Amino acid sequence: MSPWAELSETEQTLLDHVFWSGGLSRDALAQRATFSKTRSNATVAGLLAQGLLEEVGLQASSGGRRPETLRLHRGLGVLLAADLGATGLEVAVLTPDLQVLASHGEAADVRRGPGLVLSRVRALMSQLLQQCGRQPRDVIAIGIGVPGPVDFASGQLVNPPLMPEWDSFSIRDDLRADYKAPVFVDNDVNLMALGELWRLQRSLANFLVIKVGTGIGCGIVCHGEVYRGADGSAGDVGHICVDPHGPRCTCGNLGCVEALAAGPAIAQQATEAAQSGESPMLASLLDERGTLTPVDVAQASRAGDAAANAIVQRAGTHIGQMLASIVNFFNPSHVFIGGGVTRIGPLFLASLRQSVYHRSLALSTRHLEIAYSPLGDQAGVVGAGVLAMHETLKSRGVIPS
DSSP states (O other): OOTTTTOOHHHHHHHHHHHHHTSBOHHHHHHHHTOOHHHHHHHHHHHHHTTSEEEEEEOOOSSSSOOEEEEEOGGGOEEEEEEEOSSEEEEEEEOTTOOEEEEEEEEOOGGGOHHHHHHHHHHHHHHHHHHTTOOGGGEEEEEEEESSOEETTTTEEOSOTTOGGGTTOBHHHHHHTTOOSOEEEEEHHHHHHHHHHHHTTTOOSSEEEEEESSSEEEEEEETTEEOOOSSSOTTOGGGOBSOTTSOBOTTSOBSBHHHHHSHHHHHHHHHHHHHTTSOHHHHHHHHHHSSOOHHHHHHHHHTTOHHHHHHHHHHHHHHHHHHHHHHHHHOOSEEEEESGGGGGOHHHHHHHHHHHHHHSOHHHHSSOEEEEOTTGGGHHHHHHHHHHHHHHHHHTTOOOO
16 A cells, blocks of 8 residues: 555645655744644654654754754655656656655657657666665656656647657556556656756746757746646747748747757757858867757857857847747746756857847846756756655555556
């Protein structure tokens, strides 16, 4: 039986607060849950006795006896997290309080189909568990992020433009061959939003996370929860048109921001600049490496190459143009930028900010902060861990059908 199966509503509430805080004293937990100290302390005592919480050291004194820190008990087991991108994947083993015990990332092509990609994911999960001295039976829950629209209730992708062979494929059923733990699947940028929400301990209620990689997506946190929309496609901003006369996108339409400013578009523009003689530096890199990537554009830009600077600025401006409309509509307090584009550097971020502030209403940007995601490359796997633990607590460990 799941350790969460018999939880009372009070116990579930306290465990949820401890999880999202990363560790709390008894007094702080009672305050956050708005319970009386008597009720909270009695419930904590029961959770400690059941092995669901543990005490892990003293906090700084505020004038009296130093309080003990409470966290989810690490003896409960481990979480498995996988973040699948269009061109790479990362797998990790995490504790219930989201400390990464082991992780591995490598290049991968999701267009090869779910059979090959998930076979590799399962192999890495097994290897990392062995590395941590754990068994499949120790896995509490599994979180998976994928680069496409997901029907969250079924955990299946729906017509994903970057990975057509995955349409309606059941990732849950595939992993159930190896694990009896519940499996939760979501869009990769929603996981980044969950990761930021956990990092911030739910202190921000309304913010956006923009991922710029092979595609462009947006994770939306509204009133402290990830907003997925009626069918799971909320935040698919990569197909917002920013130039009706622009290039044709993978979705079939013209001028989508993804076709103008995502990783492949930046690489294509760099190749054209190299081949036309506009950029000797990019031409040299192309001769040396055979292909160009956004990282090469960033390298040339930092070295002062005018053509590379123009490409970076243009990409930032296009994404800022798209983002300005969302800022006007949603009025977030913060926008966090993640994905491979973060390696391009400050010029991209400056161009994006300038475009947003220029095109958005003054009231929408009065207190708006736009920055690169502090979680960086770990945002996806941390978010997958958050998804796994949060949904397991919420569902009391019931395995989704």
